[in-house]
Amino acid sequence: MIPAINMSDAYKTGHIFQYPKGTTEVYSNMTARGSRIPEIDKVVVFGIQYFVQEYLVNRFNAEFFNKPKDRVVAAYQRRVDMMMGPGAVNTDHIGALHDLGYLPLTIKALPEGSRCPMRVPFLTIKNTHPDFAWVTNWVESILSNVIWQPITSATIAHQYRQLLEQYAVKTSDIPEFVTFQGHDFSMRGMSSLESACVSGAAHLLSFTGTDTIPAIDFLEEYYRADATTELIGGSVPATEHSVQCMGGEASELDTFRRLMTEVYPKGIVSIVSDTWDYWKILTDTLVTLKDEIMARDGKVVIRPDSGDPVKIICGDPDALFDSPEGHGTIQILWDIFGGTVNSKGYKQLDPHIGAIYGDSITYDRAQQILEGLRRKGFASTNIVFGIGSFTYQYNTRDTFGMAMKATSGVIHGTRVTISKNPKTDNGLKKSAKGLLCVDHVRGAHGVTGFALREDVSVLQECSEGALDTIFRDGIPGRTQTLTEIRERLARS
16 A cells, blocks of 8 residues: 555655745645537546545545554655655654644535536645644645546546436427436446546446446445435446457357347347347347347347447448448447337337447547437437547646645744746636635526635635535545436536
8 A cells, every 4th residue: 555645756755845935724626627529618527525535534544544654654764764855854744743643624615516616626635733834835746646536537427417408499309318328337447447447436426337347346435325225326237349259250140149049038138249240130040039129028139339439320422322330330230120110200219129330439429429310300319329449548637737735834923825827828727716615606507606706815716616625634534325416417
């Protein structure tokens, strides 16, 4: 286990000595400063409760305060001596923090599931003890490290949810299907197990479909979810290429039949279908199995896993006329199995057959697929998207410009307003000023939003606004459940 006191950047080790003498308070905030995704102008707040409980409480207690002082200080001294040079960093302040017995910080944040506009802080942090002003920005590294990804993934998942809802309203009679229409496929492609957990949990704020098992454990552990009483996340039986290959290409028809009649005679089963010749599966195998599929009590889901997603699902306009490639998956399934025309005039496949696509899905590709289906007269709810690491891992902290900056302090008893505004920057890195208050605002349609007030008084910062205390002096404050967070996000 990495010592808790080492969860920072090396340059932080010297900041205690660099602040002006008499510095007794450092007050900072965390803000999404701008979006690299044009359609997104707000971020979904998520992951802070996990950070507080796991890092500031669990790890600091286990790996710092509950260990002997001499061992903790000696381990820290060894680390900084090896990095910065023997004696380059005095460690008296580490011993003093251990003597104090808790992290002297107060953290305030917006409720999780809130959608926070760019350049409006979703979190503020300051020290509560005058001897430990250095602690405020010491936690910047680990705070940023832990929470940028759940916020980023929650924001992008919500964007998908909005897209799917828009098309369901236009083309479908089963809008409730949307909660299952975005399915998390990301675990294997994430940078670590923790990344898979926090990102997978973020996905589940907007959807209930997932194959990331540990994301469910995460939500039960840190967000008081209970899989016995609520649907946190669910999945269905599904094959992989090893299953299909093991039966051999010559026996692929038999493999399909065995899976859907013997292994899974009822319910949903998803069968990967591009192991060899995908178009043959659609135009030959499924035709042969039509009666058996239609007789099942459940749905057979076809899963293509390669090629251009838009063309595979909607058809390739450049393909030969009346070819399988030209028709695309949904048209072929309709031609074989039929379905119904809903109240909005769009075709919905028979409930015994369906399709899911999860290879390299992006928001833009999902939009192109939904629009392509609409133009061909099909409801959006004919397809499920497997949303994987191509969506969730292709991001950085800079996707939404996530940063923590100090804006106020106290030196020799006098409060000072501080800010940064680099002339060499385009304005993105300009920080707020002074103590901050985030106010509730109401939009034209009654939707509550948030706005920033800068340079407020100490009383205003303490008593006004939408930021709630979630941590103070080693003790977590307000906690929220998955249900509460989902409901808040759905209302936003």
